Amino acid sequence: MFRLFHAKFMGPKLLPHAPKPQTFQLFPKCCSLLFETTIQFHAVSSYPCEPFLSTLILALKSSSSVSYCRVVHARVVKSLDFRDGFIGDQLVTCYVSMGSTPDAQKLFDEMPHKDFVSWNSLVSGFSKRGDLGNCMSVFSTMKSEMALGLNELTLISVISACASGKARDEGCYLHCCAVKLGMELEVKLVNALINMYGKFGCVESAFKLFWALAEKNIVAWNSMVAVWTQNGIPDEAFNYFNMMRVSGLLPDEATMVSLLQVCEKLPVGRLVEAIHGVIFTCGLDENVAIATTLLNLYSKLGRLNSSHKVFAEIRKPDKVALTAMLAGYAMHGRGREAIEFFERTVRDGMEPDHVTFTHLLCACSHSGLVEEGKCYFQIMADVYGVQPRLDHYSCMVDLLGRRGLLNDAHKLIKNMPIEPNSGVWGALLGACRVYHNIDLGKEAAENLIALDPSDPRNYIMLSNIYSSAGLWSDASKVRALMKTKVLTKIPGYSFIEHGNKIHCFVVDDCSHPDSDKIHMKLDEVMRKIQEVGFVSETKSILHDVDEEVKIDMINKHSEKIALAYGLLVSSADMPIIITKNLRICCDCHNTAKFVSLLEKRTIIIRDSKRFHHFSDGLCSCSDYW
DNA sequence: CTAGGGTTAG
Incomplete structure (x- = not known):
């Protein structure tokens, strides 16, 4: 019976039609049914069915259920051993991606024949979750335990972790490792390094690595465009884009996204239209990621109508695209429309996450919709299981503060389960300025200065509060303090x-x-x-x-x-x-x-x-x- | 029939 099912499911002819992991994600019921069926089949047959299990594990990854993972794990332990290692690797990846580090570590330790893939499953898992500490420690164990030396892909994973974790020292150390192992010309590894140095703000290092590359592929060029973009150097981003085209490569999704992001820093509408044109000629106009960036950019440039047009042409907008549109409404103070849009898309099946709620709350606050905002803040956690983060608290403080409910805002900050950041205090300070509340304003400004003593804006705002209350001597004291710290006001430009x-x-x-x-x-x-x-x-x-x-x-x-x-x-x-x-x-x-x-x-x-x-x-x- | 993260979107 199982043989038949197995043959039908995985047979070579039918293989293209075999369900992909995404299918399971869309049909959770199918997924659990499949699990049960598998378990039953296993109960009557000890036929080793690795391929089937591995497909199942792929489905597991998208189910994000640790308990399903353990069920499959138990079956594996019962019916197979790890001689192959294949299933074990997959399960490790599963556990790590679900954040269940102990399970992953335990299974990994039990695996008798660990190869590169096994080690890398663990390393890349931690890297992907942004767990730099675990990533580095596994990496160093691997380095000492594996007599063979290190594998290129492992290094790439750890480098990426350092890039997103802003771990400079570790990153430079890994660069040294790569040089030692003679991998400094491997395109993939160098691209990871370019990206890392770009994130650190070390444009020079990224630049040197790029030009030392013999074979510059599309990803290498894209990485450099991104480096210039992320470091606020638009001219060079365009320059590299042009050089890339001269070298005969066609821009792809990543190129266009980075290029569009440069325009965010420039108040130039015409340039965006030109790039929009390039997107069409490259046949990339149906790409959701590009369309989302474009939509977002038009919003930021003050052209909500254009955002709308771009959005309407996205055939199947995903969550990111929908959130970008919501952000557009929020940015432009269209609170009511934002709420309507949110309700409609949720009804159509969108599962809102923390970013969605940030923009929704922001929309409420910018439109003075206090009751609505309070309500969404509540149901965000209660109904959608999204725990409030710092950004959400900033929005709420802003929302209450604008209405003049300064004490409520203050109370909210005092009761926060997490440490408030500059966004939260800044929101309170802004409200204090409008409503001339000196006591709370002072508290907010002092907290801001404690959080970042090098930001001149904080001193300016404190000084502003004193001045608007006529407390000139206090105001000048703050300005004197600024002078001793050699902080100058950021000049205003239009x-x-x-x-x-x-x-x-x-x-x-x-x-x-x-x-x-x-x-x-x-x-x-x-x-x-x-x-x-x-x-x-x-x-x-x-x-x-x-x-x-x-x-x-x-x-x-x-x-x-x-x-x-x-x-x-x-x-x-x-x-x-x-x-x-x-x-x-x-x-x-x-x-x-x-x-x-x-x-x-x-x-x-x-x-x-x-x-x-x-x-x-x-x-x-x-x-x- | 299967394996491990180079860049980019809210």
Whole structure:
């Protein structure tokens, strides 16, 4: 009976139709049924059926159930020995990927004939879970126990673990190992090293390794494009992309994803459109990963409509794509739409995870949907089994803080089961600034400074809090402290794209060729809006100077200059899109509202936090930001 | 019929 089943299931002719692991994932019931059937077959027959078991184990991997793993394990122990080693390796991989380290270690220790694959199953398992400690310790045991020396693939696994774990010393040590073993020209290994050095910020080392490679394949080129991207050097990323094309290689998924990510740092819409074109010519327009990156990028560049279009063309959006769309709504302050989208996709079978909830909560907070946010925070754990992480707490503190529920936010932080990070305290501080709560603001700022004493923004914010309360001497003490630590304020920049160029302005900027015209336009606009009731909001100015001087200072903010330039050069039917590296201030926010009404223009300002769409005197953020 | 992670997406 079993023979028949076995032959039918695994027979060579029918093999292409044999269920793949993914199938089991989709049909958990099928999966468990299959387990039961197998166990029964085994009960009546001791026929060794390794291939069948290995298929089963593949299914196990996607079931993420340790108990199923143990059931199969028990059967294996009963009916087979480990002479082959094959099943044992598979089971080790299973246990490790499920996070059941003791099971994996125990089985591994019991296996009599460990080969490279056995060792590597363990090493790569730990590496994949980001468990650098176990990964390294297994690696060193392996190194001392295996007389044969080390295998290239094992090294690659450990190198990857160091890359994601930011373990510099270990990483350099592994590079030495590789050199010692004469593997410094093996493409796969070198690519892993390039990636690692890129993650460490050692662009130079990555560069040297790449150019020493005799055979530069597509992955090597992609790795270098990624290195430039991750280290914020867009020019070189494009440069390497072009060199890659000259060398005759066709860009693939990874190339395009990295290249698109470079554009995130650049406020250049036109460039994205050009890359979008390349994606089409390379026949990559149906690729989900690329489409997701593109969707995300358009959102970040202020073009939610374009995001929408890209999303609509994804034939079968996966969880990542759906979350990217949700993030788009959140980023643009479309709370209601985000909730509707979330509910709809969950109804259609999406299983939300911690990232999904981060964006959903973020959407609630940016739209002031306090009750909804609280509710989702609750059911996230209760219904979906997603335990709140730091990001979720930041969102919740932000949500409560925006509404002025500062004590609730403070209580939430105090009751956190995990140590709050800068995101959490930063959210509280932001709220304290808006609602002028000095005591809590001080506490938040002090915690922030303790967490990162080298970040100038924390001092600036503390100083801001004191200034807005009129406590000038405290404010100047903080600024003096900054000076002794040689910390300087990050200057604010505003960018605007026009005529194939990016125009960048700082505060009180007069360096633009058309500077005179821009400042005349700015004066004109400010006068116009003051005539219809605009009043300057100078609370955020931290210096102890006369009101008039303050107004003069605030009127020279970089976003106002960029806005004046936008009004000067762009056609009336186009939105004015401005990018700012810091948060927009209250006064500039008000200015944009008035200008959108008086000049009948759509103004989109992307600051370091989010987007503001101004039209008809209103902002999409409903003054929550 | 089967085996071990080079790059990239929320």
